[in-house]
Structure formats: structure tokens, C-alpha cells
Amino acid sequence: MKKATGALQRGRGRPRCFDQDTALERAMVLFWERGYEGASLDELSAAMGISPSSLYATFGGKEQLFRAAVDRYLAGQGGYMSRIFAEEPTARGAVQRLLETAADELTRPDHPPGCMVALAGTQCSPGAQPVQGLLRGHREASQCGLKARIQRAIEDGELAPDTDAAALATFYATVLLGMSVLARDGASRESLRAAVEVAVRAWPGAPRRP
Template sequence: MKKAAGQVQRGRGRPRCFDQEAALERAVLLFWDRGYEATSLDELSAAMGISLSSLYATFGGKEQLFRTAVDRYLARGGGAMDRIFAEEPTARGAVRRLLETAADEFTRPEHPSGCMIALAGTQCSPDARPVQDLMRGHREAWHASLQARIQRGMEDGELASDTDAAALATFYVTVLLGMSVQARDGASPESLRAAVEAAMRAWPGPGAPLAP
């Protein structure tokens, strides 16, 4: 007999008759809104519409569920940063598009404001250090990707050869993460786009490296 869509069966026990993808999506939204440590297992169970035993059996507990939720959150963007950096012909254009996209995405009313990677694991107790390390690793990957795009701009002659690519990447990652905090505080997409315009005025031109 063919299993109904959304049903998950494990071993010889009773099938868990719930939509695993829908339950995971609700977990993403809760973690995104409240952060890792401020979200309790009871709240997750209620939001996902499943029992605690089903949560553990299916997702492996709170930390593993959070890791799965982070993967799902990142998949939402479909590799947006890499795509933007590949499509835009200049590093400046790539950074502008990245920030403008963030201004829109961070303020959409259909999901929690801001960025889950920026907000959901910044303040954790020692017991949750692996979660904090996970999120920091994703942010460091963003910095590395941005620095690589800036270095490519230097190789193309768009930026002076003595531009401090690491410092410039740090500046624009700081802008990106700061926009996430501003969005959580209620900033409008228009105000964030105005911040993008201000940040882009700091972009160094050929022969004008970022000042120390």
C-alpha cells in the first residue's frame, strides 16, 4: 500500500502522520523570530503541531532541529550571494545589489524581520556554544565570499591594487548585519535603501584604496 503524501514511517512502529516539511518551516519561523535559546522545546512542539516525542524521533532534539532549520533558511535564498556575485559584472555592482536585496528581504511582512543568521545565535550560554559557532561560521563564509569578489574587482582593475580587500569586506558585512538589526527594530525598506546609498558612497574608486 502506497504511503500518503507527508507521512513519515520509521521502523516497525506507528507511522508519524504529519507533514514534516510544514512542521520544519514553522520551526524555522520560530527560531528566526526568537533565536535559539529563547525558543523552548514546548513552544517548538506547539508551533510545529507535533508531540515532543515526535520532535525528538524525527529531528533529533532542539540543536539538531535548529541546524536543520538553518539549512532550510539558507536554502530559501538559493545561493543568492553567490548568484549575485557571479551575475554582476563589477564588484561595486555586486555589493550594491546584495545590500539592496537584503533591504527588501529583511523587511518582508510575511516572515520575521531581519536575518536569521545574524540574529538567531549571537547571544548563547556556554552550553549552546556549538550553535554560536555554527552561526559565526556562516557569517565568516559570507565575509570570505565578499572578500573574494572584491579581490576579483582588484584583478579586473576596478579597484586599486593596494585596496585592503579584507577591510572593505568587513565594512560591507558590518553594514549588512547592521541592516538586519535595524530591520528587527522596525526600519522600513526605504530607510534601509537610504543606508545602502550612504554605504556605497564609501566605495573606493580606482587609485583610491580604502583609507586605513
């Protein structure tokens, strides 16, 4: 994202220049920590180091800023699912690595705990329904990605033909969401890793060969 130039005015003073990339990163962290409605415009503008008028002029408003922050999160800290699925040759290996990576990422000390997409819009007023819909759509897309990878494993013979791909995807999506909530409550990386070991043992066995 390019830096702002002199187009944004602050009252009648000199133009206020700021790094949009840095400002968006700070907004993302605040939304991640406090949720969409928990982060006020004044808090956001203070964290970003800009005036509320500059926030509106640059990003269009709080909802638009939140959408940009979610995109940034998914392009960075929260975007490891597609990379893992592309790199791991088996569905079991991909799901295990996904859960292990989540256990590490959700409990990192250098950013808020938990998953921004899972937690930033769970409790919102009716006026924030578009934001809830945005986050729900991302969660559903992740679950669809899980289902598609499991379905491919069935077609490749890694899993039995009668494996319920939808149910298995729902199970592991539930594990991921639960890990996010526990991380926000202060669960350690070690405790989440232990839960991952149990969840991986629930993976169906390979089909029997004739």
C-alpha cells in the same frame, strides 16, 4: 525532504503522519523570530504540529533541528549572496545589489525581520556554544565571500591594486549586520535603502589609467 510515514508512534495510538517539510519551515520561522534559546521545545513542537517525542525521533533534538532550520534558511530567504555574485559582472554592482536586496528581504512583512543567521544566536548560554559557532561560521563565510569578490575585482583592474580587500569586506559585512539589527528594531525598507545609498558611495573609485 520526504514526508514522514507511519514509523513515528504517538503512545499506543495510531501512527502520527506529518509533512516534515512544513514542520521544518514552521520551526525555522520560530527560531528566526525568537532565537535558538528563546524557542522552547514545547513551543517548537506546537508550532510544528507534532509531539516532542516525534520531534526527537525525526530531527534528533533541538540543536539538530536548529541546524536543519539554518540550512533551510540559507537555501531560501537567506541565500541570495551567492546568486547575486554569480549574476553581477562587477564587484560594485554585486555589492550594491546585495545591500539593496538585503534592505528588501530584512524588512519583508511575510516573515520575521532581520537575518536569522545574524540574530538567532547572539545571546546564548555556555551550553549553546556549538550553535553560536555554527552561526559565526556562516557569517565568516559570507564575509570571506565578500573579500574574494573584492579581491577578484582588484585582479581584474576594477579596483586599484592597493585596495584593502579585507577592510572593505569588513566594512560592508558590518553594514549588512547593522541593517539586520535595525530591521529587527523596526526600521523601514526606505530607511535601510537610504543607508545603502550612503554605503555604496563609500565604494573606492576605479584605478587611474596611465
